Amino acid sequence: xxxTIPEHEIMTPGHLACQGCGGALAMRYMLKVFGKDTxxxxxxxxxxxxxxxxxxxxxxxxxxxxxxxxxxxxxxxxKAGLMVQGKDTTNVxxxxxxxxTFDIGIQAISGAAERNxxxxxxxxxxxxxxxxxxxRSSATPHGAWTTTTPVKHxxxxxxxxxxxxxxxxxxxxxxxASVGYPEDFCKKLERAKNTKGFKFIHVLAxxxxxxxxxxxxxxxxxxxxVQTNYFPLYEIIDGIHYKQTVKVxxxxxxxxxxxxxxxxxxxPEDQVQFLQDFVDExxxxxxxxxx
Amino acid sequence: xxxxxxxxYAASWGAQLARxxxxxxxxxxxxxxxxxxxxxxxxxxxxxxxxxxVESEHSAMAACIGASxxxxxxxxxxxxxxxxxxxxxLHWAGLARLPIVMANVNRAMAPGxxxxxxxxxxxxxxxxxxxxxxxxxxxxxxxxTLIGYKVSExxxxxxxxxxxAFFLSHTMEVVDMPDIELVDKYLPPYKPDYxxxxxxxxxxxxxxxxxxxxxxxxxxxxxxxxxVDIIKEAGKEYEKITGRLYDLIHPYRCExxxxxxxxxxxxxxxxxxxxxxxxxxxKKVGNLRIRVIRPYPKKEILxxxxxxxxxxxxxxxxSPGYSGIFSQELxxxxxxxxxxxxxxxxxxxxxxxxxxxxxxxxxxxxxxNDATNDLIWKGVKI
Ligand SMILES: Cc1ncc(C[n+]2csc(CCOP(=O)(O)OP(=O)(O)O)c2C)c(N)n1
Ligand code: SF4
Ligand SMILES: [Mg+2]
Numbered sequence: 009x010x011x012t013i014p015e016h017e018i019m020t021p022g023h024l025a026c027q028g029c030g031g032a033l034a035m036r037y038m039l040k041v042f043g044k045d046t047x048x049x050x051x052x053x054x055x056x057x058x059x060x061x062x063x064x065x066x067x068x069x070x071x072x073x074x075x076x077x078x079x080x081x082x083x084x085x086x087k088a089g090l091m092v093q094g095k096d097t098t099n100v101x102x103x104x105x106x107x108x109t110f111d112i113g114i115q116a117i118s119g120a121a122e123r124n125x126x127x128x129x130x131x132x133x134x135x136x137x138x139x140x141x142x143x144r145s146s147a148t149p150h151g152a153w154t155t156t157t158p159v160k161h162x163x164x165x166x167x168x169x170x171x172x173x174x175x176x177x178x179x180x181x182x183x184x185a186s187v188g189y190p191e192d193f194c195k196k197l198e199r200a201k202n203t204k205g206f207k208f209i210h211v212l213a214x215x216x217x218x219x220x221x222x223x224x225x226x227x228x229x230x231x232x233x234v235q236t237n238y239f240p241l242y243e244i245i246d247g248i249h250y251k252q253t254v255k256v257x258x259x260x261x262x263x264x265x266x267x268x269x270x271x272x273x274x275x276p277e278d279q280v281q282f283l284q285d286f287v288d289e290x291x292x293x294x295x296x297x298x299x
Numbered sequence: 300x301x302x303x304x305x306x307x308y309a310a311s312w313g314a315q316l317a318r319x320x321x322x323x324x325x326x327x328x329x330x331x332x333x334x335x336x337x338x339x340x341x342x343x344x345x346x347x348x349x350x351x352x353v354e355s356e357h358s359a360m361a362a363c364i365g366a367s368x369x370x371x372x373x374x375x376x377x378x379x380x381x382x383x384x385x386x387x388x389l390h391w392a393g394l395a396r397l398p399i400v401m402a403n404v405n406r407a408m409a410p411g412x413x414x415x416x417x418x419x420x421x422x423x424x425x426x427x428x429x430x431x432x433x434x435x436x437x438x439x440x441x442x443x444t445l446i447g448y449k450v451s452e453x454x455x456x457x458x459x460x461x462x463x464a465f466f467l468s469h470t471m472e473v474v475d476m477p478d479i480e481l482v483d484k485y486l487p488p489y490k491p492d493y494x495x496x497x498x499x500x501x502x503x504x505x506x507x508x509x510x511x512x513x514x515x516x517x518x519x520x521x522x523x524x525x526x527v528d529i530i531k532e533a534g535k536e537y538e539k540i541t542g543r544l545y546d547l548i549h550p551y552r553c554e555x556x557x558x559x560x561x562x563x564x565x566x567x568x569x570x571x572x573x574x575x576x577x578x579x580x581x582k583k584v585g586n587l588r589i590r591v592i593r594p595y596p597k598k599e600i601l602x603x604x605x606x607x608x609x610x611x612x613x614x615x616x617x618s619p620g621y622s623g624i625f626s627q628e629l630x631x632x633x634x635x636x637x638x639x640x641x642x643x644x645x646x647x648x649x650x651x652x653x654x655x656x657x658x659x660x661x662x663x664x665x666x667x668n669d670a671t672n673d674l675i676w677k678g679v680k681i
Contacts, residue, residue: 044497044500045497046497047495047497049365056505056506057506059502059505059506060502060505060506061505061506061507061508062502062505062506062507062508062511063505063511064502064505065500065501065502065505067500067502068500069497069500070495070496070497070499070500070501070502070503071500071501071502071503071505072365072368072495072503072504073502073503073504073505073506074361074364074365074391074504075361075387075388075391077357078357078358078361078388081353081358081361081362081365082361082362082364082365083365084351084362084365085321085323085351085361085362085363085364085365085366085368085373086365086366086368086369086495087365088321088323088349088351088362088365088366088371089320089321089365089366089367089368089369089370089371089373089495090369090371091349092320092321092347092348092349092366092371093320093369093370093371095369098497115354115355115358116354116355116357116358116361118354119353119354119355119358122354123351123352125351
């Protein structure tokens with residue numbers, strides 16, 4: 009079997025992520041594929057800390073730490089600066105959390121996408137504001153506990169569909185990925201790296217701290233999210249051509265995924281069913297678009 | 300080469316002559332003409348720059364920061380609400396020590412919606428780590444852009460060039476455009492020691508604990524202190540190529556004055572005329588225009604005002620609950636140094652015209668009356 013995940017490591021193990029952090033894993037894969045000719049724009053999020061405190065860095069590529077809502081435009085500005093100096097080949101990657109993407113940063117992302125700036129935007133989605141202590145974001149799923157959606161008032165309403173929003177901009181490449189499927193993730197990174205214009209990858213990155221899950225289950229959860237159709241893996245070319253990249257023959261019940269996460273422990277049976285129906289309905293919507 | 304142009308276009312030409320490489324901007328009256336002109340200049344291939352048509356001013360400043368961090372010369376222009384929206388990123392540019400230059404057309408903050416001259420927009424950004432220039436002619440806008448980059452790139456602090464809405468932004472004046480060959484010699488390409496570079500990977504702006512942050516602020520203050528002399532040197536060097544001298548303060552007939560009016564922006568120009576008329580009436584009045592408020596030229600100001608009997612400050616801005624900002628700054632600079640009676644006037648907020656007669660009224664009022672810490676509102680109708 010041919011190994012599709014590059015062997016070399018760019019990120020170093022001295023980073024500050026919690027044990028079992030899906031976001032740290034996602035960065036490791038991204039840098040393997042993108043390589044040394046890469047610069048990062050990182051806004052406020054867990055990764056602003058994970059990189060390490062001044063004067064340290066765990067990333068071995070240039071990093072510009074930026075304001076919470078500016079990951080996309082910071083990448084665009086960096087890219088423009090490089091282009092006027094003839095350094096067109098350097099990959100510029102905006103690397104942000106779900107809060108910085110789905111919520112506060114969405115305006116700048118939409119701007120960069122509409123202009124089709126030649127940068128790659130990657131959101132590592134841990135489904136809440138983890139850096140500030142697990143507050144809900146618009147990526148938090150229905151039913152989840154967070155510190156601003158306590159058990160009695162758990163999050164109501166669906167997770168925002170960011171991939172659809174990006175596809176509506178008709179950008180050249182949009183994809184979903186999961187750290188549980190590294191080969192699929194790396195292929196998508198490779199594709200993004202080789203595509204001109206605005207690329208958007210939404211990678212599900214389990215967070216043991218915020219999901220109240222066992223760190224050893226990070227990969228298991230990242231796989232179950234896909235196998236239950238909670239987080240289907242697909243890519244969208246030019247905003248219209250949908251392709252599922254990891255096919256699920258028979259979807260597992262959502263319960264299988266929820267049971268490893270303390271953040272859903274309080275959910276009554278009817279709400280689990282509600283969430284299950286929502287997942288199925290969402291998948292059905294996606295299935296209709298698949299080519 | 301001499302051309303007649305509006306203040307706004309003087310800003311655009313200044314940016315072109317500075318060979319800015321990345322422009323990111325968003326429209327807002329009365330600034331819009333600056334970036335419209337620059338769009339033309341870039342589209343016509345007269346300037347080899349990348350123009351990012353951003354979706355907000357917050358993003359305009361962020362894009363300039365990103366571009367500047369790679370070692371490119373970055374430029375933007377805005378006004379009032381746009382500048383306020385940038386606030387977070389103004390701190391970012393200052394603390395990241397990036398030599399961005401920006402034009403700001405001084406316009407009143409809403410509500411009520413006003414597009415007219417008022418300095419509260421830029422003065423509310425006083426503490427963000429930007430050097431701040433207040434221009435009083437179209438020529439000065441162009442010249443300050445070139446001097447601004449020269450100084451910014453040396454001290455690694457951004458420069459804000461502010462000028463009054465309409466009185467300057469939309470008024471035609473004769474502007475002398477320096478030859479590009481001379482400008483190129485004056486302002487060579489920007490070559491920072493540290494930048495985003497894949498061959499020298501570094502992390503910029505990472506988590507910084509109290510063991511380092513404090514010293515970063517100290518270094519920034521030192522850079523501001525050094526900037527005073529560097530602005531003077533850059534001004535003198537500029538004089539050599541153009542014959543026009545710019546300093547941090549511009550005193551007018553202050554040498555033998557009994558009373559000095561302290562002004563800024565276009566009010567300063569009008570004040571020069573008022574001073575001439577007052578002098579003709581036998582009143583020994585001078586005008587001290589504060590051109591640069593950050594870094595604050597306290598020694599230089601002291602030097603000019605120290606023998607004077609009275610001071611009167613005219614502010615087209617107000618810090619609600621206290622006083623005009625130029626007035627506060629002046630008084631704090633004199634404290635512990637000299638004891639000069641002063642009066643503080645507010646005038647021209649929201650673009651209300653400040654005429655020669657108004658300034659003469661203020662001068663006569665100040666000559667006649669004792670010092671007070673109470674604010675005096677010139678011409679208030681309530
Ligand atoms: C303008 C602004 N508002 C609020 C914050 C505080 N803040 C920092 S990180 C963060 C949450 C980040 O959440 P997300 O983007 O999901 O990243 P994560 O921490 O989960 O990795 C917040 C609210 C900030 N830095 N800037
Ligand atoms: S809180 Fe979650 S996302 Fe943040 S470092 Fe820890 S595991 Fe990773
Ligand atoms: Mg998050």
